[in-house]
Amino acid sequence: AQSVTQLDSQVPVFEEAPVELRCNYSSSVSVYLFWYVQYPNQGLQLLLKYLSGSTLVESINGFEAEFNKSQTSFHLRKPSVHISDTAEYFCAVRVKGNTPLVFGKGTRLSVIA
């Protein structure tokens, strides 16, 4: 069975600084990888996803993630964060077929002015 490990439960960072949220997965088969964002008391919104092809995927708001098969990682990065990026971020994995998404425990990103 697949699993997801988010290595940091909380990440504080100053505004306009870069940030990396780490995600490692475990699976014996090929996977699809996702990053979701959750603002307080709301549901999750899809941020970006890796399906196949280029290992670097980007979102519309400046985040990017790189799939690294040898290290089984899918870290999320942003070169310059804003206050509005303060939220909880979840990494998730899904294998081919109809198995449900498996989520990590989340990383709370706090951007400090």
Added chain:
Amino acid sequence: DGGITQSPKYLFRKEGQNVTLSCEQNLNHDAMYWYRQDPGQGLRLIYYSQIVNDFQKGDIAEGYSVSREKKESFPLTVTSAQKNPTAFYLCASTTRTGARWSANYGYTFGSGTRLTVV
């Protein structure tokens, strides 16, 4: 606009009472899911359904029940057998391509129901 509606947003119940959380979608999605979210524990799967009148247990199904009588509706009942029901509950849905599931679809989430049992 299409989406998932969860109601109510906040729910208070006395210990020992059953309570039903509503989840309705107008996306024509085939599969629906219920997750429970607790601080520091991420999202844990309770039940899911890929077709009407059929559903499967997730990782933490004990103390919960579901039904899927209509494609657009997937209510969750938190029974008195659930030992620690206070949590944030999220409903999600996804679709498939023709007769085959495609794992490259992400999920669409509702805005959640916060259940507090006193």
